[in-house]
Amino acid sequence: MTSVPYTERSAKPNGWWGMAVFVATEATLFGTLIGSYYDLRFRTPHWPPPGVPDPKVAVPLVLLAVLVAASVPVQLASVFARAGRVGATQLALLTALVLQSGYLAMQIHLFVDDLNRFSPQDTAYGSIYFTLVGVHHAHVLVGLLLEGWLVLRLFRGITEYRTVGVRATAFYWLAVNVLAIAVTIVQLSPSL
Amino acid sequence: MRSRPERLELIWAERPGLLGWLTTVDHKRIGLLYFFTTLVFFAAGGIEALLIRTQLAGPNGKVLSPEAFDQVMTMHGVTMIFLFVIPMTTGAFGNYLLPLMLGARDMAFPRLNALSYWLFLGSGVFLYAGLLMGKGPNCGWFCYTPLNTKEYDPGLNADFYALGLIFNGLSTTAGALNFIVTIFKLRAPGMSFNRMPLFVFAMLAVSLSLVFALPPLTIDLAFLELQRQAGFHFFDVAGGGDPLLWQHLFWLFGHPEVYIIILPAMGIATSIIPTFAKRKMIAFPLVALAELLVAFIGFGVWAHHMFTTGLPVGALIFFAAASMMVVIPSTIQIYAWLFTVNLGRPEFRAPLLFIGGFIALFVIGGLSGIMFAAIPFDQATTDTYFVVAHFHFIIFGAAVFPILGGMYYWFPKVTGRMYHERWAQVSFWVTFVGTMLTFFPMHIVGLLGMTRRVYTYHSGFGWDAYNFVETVGAFILAAGLLIIFANLLWSRFRGAPSGPDPFYGGTLEWATSSPPPSYNFAVIPTVSSPYPNWDRAEAGVALDHGHETAATTVRDGRLDEVLKMPAESGWPIVLAFAVTILFIMLLTAHVVVAGIFAGIAGLVLVAWHVHEPAEG
Numbered sequence: 001m002t003s004v005p006y007t008e009r010s011a012k013p014n015g016w017w018g019m020a021v022f023v024a025t026e027a028t029l030f031g032t033l034i035g036s037y038y039d040l041r042f043r044t045p046h047w048p049p050p051g052v053p054d055p056k057v058a059v060p061l062v063l064l065a066v067l068v069a070a071s072v073p074v075q076l077a078s079v080f081a082r083a084g085r086v087g088a089t090q091l092a093l094l095t096a097l098v099l100q101s102g103y104l105a106m107q108i109h110l111f112v113d114d115l116n117r118f119s120p121q122d123t124a125y126g127s128i129y130f131t132l133v134g135v136h137h138a139h140v141l142v143g144l145l146l147e148g149w150l151v152l153r154l155f156r157g158i159t160e161y162r163t164v165g166v167r168a169t170a171f172y173w174l175a176v177n178v179l180a181i182a183v184t185i186v187q188l189s190p191s192l
Numbered sequence: 193m194r195s196r197p198e199r200l201e202l203i204w205a206e207r208p209g210l211l212g213w214l215t216t217v218d219h220k221r222i223g224l225l226y227f228f229t230t231l232v233f234f235a236a237g238g239i240e241a242l243l244i245r246t247q248l249a250g251p252n253g254k255v256l257s258p259e260a261f262d263q264v265m266t267m268h269g270v271t272m273i274f275l276f277v278i279p280m281t282t283g284a285f286g287n288y289l290l291p292l293m294l295g296a297r298d299m300a301f302p303r304l305n306a307l308s309y310w311l312f313l314g315s316g317v318f319l320y321a322g323l324l325m326g327k328g329p330n331c332g333w334f335c336y337t338p339l340n341t342k343e344y345d346p347g348l349n350a351d352f353y354a355l356g357l358i359f360n361g362l363s364t365t366a367g368a369l370n371f372i373v374t375i376f377k378l379r380a381p382g383m384s385f386n387r388m389p390l391f392v393f394a395m396l397a398v399s400l401s402l403v404f405a406l407p408p409l410t411i412d413l414a415f416l417e418l419q420r421q422a423g424f425h426f427f428d429v430a431g432g433g434d435p436l437l438w439q440h441l442f443w444l445f446g447h448p449e450v451y452i453i454i455l456p457a458m459g460i461a462t463s464i465i466p467t468f469a470k471r472k473m474i475a476f477p478l479v480a481l482a483e484l485l486v487a488f489i490g491f492g493v494w495a496h497h498m499f500t501t502g503l504p505v506g507a508l509i510f511f512a513a514a515s516m517m518v519v520i521p522s523t524i525q526i527y528a529w530l531f532t533v534n535l536g537r538p539e540f541r542a543p544l545l546f547i548g549g550f551i552a553l554f555v556i557g558g559l560s561g562i563m564f565a566a567i568p569f570d571q572a573t574t575d576t577y578f579v580v581a582h583f584h585f586i587i588f589g590a591a592v593f594p595i596l597g598g599m600y601y602w603f604p605k606v607t608g609r610m611y612h613e614r615w616a617q618v619s620f621w622v623t624f625v626g627t628m629l630t631f632f633p634m635h636i637v638g639l640l641g642m643t644r645r646v647y648t649y650h651s652g653f654g655w656d657a658y659n660f661v662e663t664v665g666a667f668i669l670a671a672g673l674l675i676i677f678a679n680l681l682w683s684r685f686r687g688a689p690s691g692p693d694p695f696y697g698g699t700l701e702w703a704t705s706s707p708p709p710s711y712n713f714a715v716i717p718t719v720s721s722p723y724p725n726w727d728r729a730e731a732g733v734a735l736d737h738g739h740e741t742a743a744t745t746v747r748d749g750r751l752d753e754v755l756k757m758p759a760e761s762g763w764p765i766v767l768a769f770a771v772t773i774l775f776i777m778l779l780t781a782h783v784v785v786a787g788i789f790a791g792i793a794g795l796v797l798v799a800w801h802v803h804e805p806a807e808g
Binding site: 009010011012013014017018021022024025026028029031032033036039040043044049120121122123124125126127128131145149153159161162 | 300301304365368369370372373376377403404406407408410411414415418419422423424425426431432433434436437440441444743744745746750752753755794798801804805
């Protein structure tokens with residue numbers, strides 16, 4: 001009765017499930033923002049309103065491609081962590097971290113640039129535009145912090161807890177990528 | 193060599209004294225913390241209700257000024273929904289019972305569980321600080337725009353509302369996440385999905401609803417704060433905003449919320465009925481599906497709160513039809529409860545009486561609810577006391593009665609002592625009569641044209657006598673509640689010892705001692721039906737060498753992993769404290785200081801995760 005007839009875990013670990021539920025609630029958050037965007041958009045014939053430039057298409061799309069490409073090393077990190085390869089995991093996470101940090105830095109540059117051209121306080125367009133894009137950037141920032149934290153923790157070796165952490169973070173980045181695609185399409189929709 | 197219970201006690205016992213309560217991660221202690229905290233808020237909300245009823249007892253009441261009435265009325269609604277019913281059903285009942293019913297030793301994320309509680313406490317204190325400063329929320333619980341804009345509500349009142357509810361939502365989301373993963377992963381070996389107790393199905397439905405319903409509210413409130421404090425435009429027409437956006441997002445949360453309130457009550461009913469009817473629930477799979485279906489349909493009916501806002505007729509018809517559909521899963525459950533009692537050998541002790549009262553009140557409130565699905569009727573009665581009558585039958589009658597019955601039912605489990613049966617039955621009848629007297633006449637004054645939220649009225653409309661009866665009823669109701677709590681308090685110290693299983697219940701919480709030990713089960717049971725306590729005992733899993741519990745596969749409940757569980761931790765309360773300061777700084781528009789506290793919260797999270805459970 002005391003000995004447990006148990007081999008390898010076959011179900012997903014608790015940490016992964018916790019992240020899955022968290023991602024579900026995050027996705028609903030973004031769904032609500034996007035729904036609100038279109039609710040406001042279809043109330044007015046001029047979107048963006050007069051005096052506000054149409055969003056530029058090329059640079060955000062290139063950045064989006066970079067972000068999506070960065071999910072390859074993140075997923076690899078998950079595979080390496082499960083195989084117990086500490087160094088490879090760290091390297092993969094760092095690669096992703098560099099790409100994604102570059103993405104975020106460029107995006108913040110664009111964000112400030114937009115702020116110089118129109119303001120969230122002028123019209124509903126500016127309000128929802130900056131809120132939607134800003135929340136997405138915050139979402140990316142959380143992912144960066146998670147990766148940075150894991151890289152540091154992995155210097156002290158790999159444990160089951162940290163492996164689950166890497167897997168959960170990899171899942172988080174999948175969600176960030178899907179949401180990034182949705183947000184970018186919405187953001188650029190007036191120009192498309 | 194120590195015996196197994198002694199060994200487990202050494203592994204699982206937490207620090208004694210106050211520090212133990214502040215750093216606890218034991219789901220039972222967290223459940224009790226929730227229980228007592230929500231009772232305090234229940235008392236506050238009850239006093240607010242009595243103030244409202246005293247003000248409205250006769251025409252031209254002068255107990256409260258109009259400004260005070262607005263705040264008291266708003267805080268009554270906000271308290272009862274966000275600080276009483278949800279934390280009581282999920283935080284107290286869910287926390288205490290769920291791991292016991294699943295045969296687990298704790299929740300999936302014990303420290304997150306502690307964090308949920310401390311965040312909840314912080315948000316409650318935050319909201320009440322507003323009221324005590326005379327700046328409490330004052331725009332009704334759904335706080336419609338443009339009433340909630342800076343222009344018409346210049347004080348901090350609506351800011352307390354918006355930030356307080358975002359804050360509260362953090363706690364509730366963390367709790368719901370924890371419940372879902374616990375239900376998915378920590379069921380006792382053998383407990384496949386179809387062998388889960390119906391209470392657990394109800395909690396699963398509630399948690400899923402919360403995870404998907406709270407984000408629209410959070411966004412709505414964040415829009416409101418951005419508009420009020422930063423000058424954004426979301427709801428004002430002049431800036432290109434849409435006033436109806438507020439209502440859409442609010443009710444996209446607000447209607448699932450109704451089922452979030454009612455579903456745990458249904459879960460409690462499905463726990464109490466089989467025990468006292470001495471048979472398994474009729475139509476078990478249908479009831480389980482109905483619980484999930486109620487939660488699902490709840491997301492498709494929000495615009496029935498907006499039938500008078502000028503939505504297109506096609507949209508109105510869709511939402512009216514969807515609202516009618518809710519009748520189906522509700523009725524499945526009502527008939528299943530009634531037939532289970534009818535086909536069993538029912539013993540009408542206090543918990544079952546409260547469930548009987550619940551069914552009666554739920555049917556009354558449900559029937560007036562169906563009336564609102566008829567668009568012309570809704571348009572005629574909207575914003576009258578008829579609506580107030582309807583939702584109090586649902587929220588007080590249908591949601592709170594099972595909570596009260598559940599308090600009696602699980603009292604022996606939590607304390608190891610029996611409540612006083614005779615006085616418990618008296619308390620039921622007093623509460624039931626008080627409820628009917630308070631809320632039934634509201635239907636009539638509503639049809640006579642009395643609008644909701646008025647702080648006073650003139651005589652001569654034919655409302656006076658009904659209002660007086662309602663006020664008398666409210667005080668009878670309060671007396672009934674006081675009898676309940678006096679009974680429980682007396683029994684806590686003087687009640688007869690109950691033993692582990694005084695009612696011969698079917699689910700696993702009755703398979704351990706009362707009160708349960710810190711490790712819940714000396715041997716984690718294996719399960720072969722939804723009523724394992726009624727089956728012959730089977731061998732289980734001991735796990736008595738570490739701070740461990742069993743994890744099983746999501747669908748079939750096969751034993752899958754031995755989990756090392758985190759022990760007590762001070763970080764949750766520290767994090768909750770940092771977040772509380774963060775919200776106070778947001779309220780007073782000190783954005784930089786708020787940012788600093790967000791950073792501190794981040795550092796606390798780092799410290800929290802440095803200690804990994806597996807390192808033990």
